[in-house]
Amino acid sequence: MARRRRPRGGAPLAARTHRLHPVAMPELPEVETTRRGLAPHLVERRVAGVVLRRPDLRWPIPPEVVDCLPGQRIVDVRRRAKYLLLDTRAGSALLHLGMSGSLRVLPASVPAGPHDHVDLVLPAGRVLRFNDPRRFGCLLWQPAGQVHPLLRALGPEPLSEDFDGDYLHARSRGRSAPVKAFLMDQRVVVGVGNIYTAEALFAAGVSPLRAAGRVSRERYGRLADAIKGILRHAIARGGTTLRDFLSPDGAPGYFEQELSAYGRGGQPCTHCARPLKQAWLAQRATVWCGHCQR
DNA sequence: CGTATTCCCTGCACGC
DNA sequence: TGCGTGCAGGGAATAC
CATH class of the missing domain: 1.10.8.50 (Helicase, Ruva Protein; domain 3)
Structure with missing residues (x-):
């Protein structure tokens, strides 16, 4: 069971024979693209319910997501770093896609597959479905008027004027x-x-x-x-x-x-x-x- | 405080 | 073809 220690320091490794595959790892552009794609389907919609198929991703999904989100109208979809924030009057659902997470708006009739951990039930028979095989992502809750601890120490956005x-x-x-x-x-x-x-x-x-x-x-x-x-x-x-x-x-x-x-x-x-x-x-x-x- | 390391998890590439 | 192993990654937690 010995965990092999990875080579460390600056010593170059021999060239690898296999290729690293840049799959659809959500970096900032992917998160921003997701935000832009989702916003038209979420803004002004009211969340009818939350279906949790798994109680935890990277961290446990807090009870506020189930208790506070249903009935709330989504007023904005924002991005901070690689987090997506679904803003409502009560607070914001905070989503991170980790390494393998994805969000899709689907008809609720589409059966949930493997790793479809959470649905936010939307109007018109649709759901926002969160899939994340590796579960490095998270779904957390930020009460209105507060900044979640995970967002407090973040540096500037790279595309902002503060960054040069x-x-x-x-x-x-x-x-x-x-x-x-x-x-x-x-x-x-x-x-x-x-x-x-x-x-x-x-x-x-x-x-x-x-x-x-x-x-x-x-x-x-x-x-x-x-x-x-x-x-x-x-x-x-x-x-x-x-x-x-x-x-x-x-x-x-x-x-x-x-x-x-x-x-x-x-x-x-x-x-x-x-x-x-x-x-x-x-x-x-x-x-x-x-x-x-x- | 800064820096280095470990850990979480699963799909897939690879070698036998 | 099947099985075991290692690796990918964000980023928090931990150790120094």
């Missing part, structure tokens, strides 16, 4: 953690996960291993611009690939062939053709070009 190179530069002084870990810290900036961090570092020419405090203001400017550009592109892409807005099932913002770094360890760099390096950093697979990223 100067902000990153100021926040990173004295930090010895690798810049990749720094960028993935939700207290620094929200919603920038493993895929998009790897792509932004590649685009900006910054090594993921470099200490966050040792990245210049100018390079942080390039990083912030890269993060914004990549996220905007992925959101736009999500909007175009989401054919059936009744089923916002996490259409990936990126197609595999658009990725320059993520999942391409050992393959040639798209700039210099040298093989991309891969290592474990902050408990995540990290791919970068040792020549183009410094």
Whole structure:
């Protein structure tokens, strides 16, 4: 039963023979795409009931979801970081898709399948169905006028004006953690996960291993611009690939062939053709070009 | 405080 | 073809 210890530190691993598959992991663009797809079907609708098929996802689903939500009218569907908030007068249902979660609006007559953990019953014979095989997601409750503890310490939204190179530069002084870990810290900036961090570092020419405090203001400017550009592109892409807005099932913002770094360890760099390096950093697979990223 | 590590969970790729 | 193993990931919790 010995749990194998993953290789740690910056030591590059041998190139993998198998491919990493960027499946529909909900990163910020996927959550935003889901929000846009769902909003027209939820706003101004009244929740008629809640069907819990499993009492817990990542955490137990609090009784307020069952006790307070039914009868409430959804007045807005918002996103904060990778959380979706279904606002009502009584409070907000707080949803996180984790790694494998998806939300769909379906006719209530569609039988629930495996991992269909929760339905919010909507008017006109429809339900909002939450499916999450790995159960890293959550459904929580935020009373009106309060901010849920999970949302209190979050950093700025990456697409907001509060987020730019100067902000990153100021926040990173004295930090010895690798810049990749720094960028993935939700207290620094929200919603920038493993895929998009790897792509932004590649685009900006910054090594993921470099200490966050040792990245210049100018390079942080390039990083912030890269993060914004990549996220905007992925959101736009999500909007175009989401054919059936009744089923916002996490259409990936990126197609595999658009990725320059993520999942391409050992393959040639798209700039210099040298093989991309891969290592474990902050408990995540990290791919970068040792020549183009410094 | 910052940093590093562990853990939660299941589907799938892979090797035998 | 079937079975066992390892790995993917967000991010909270924990340890230092």
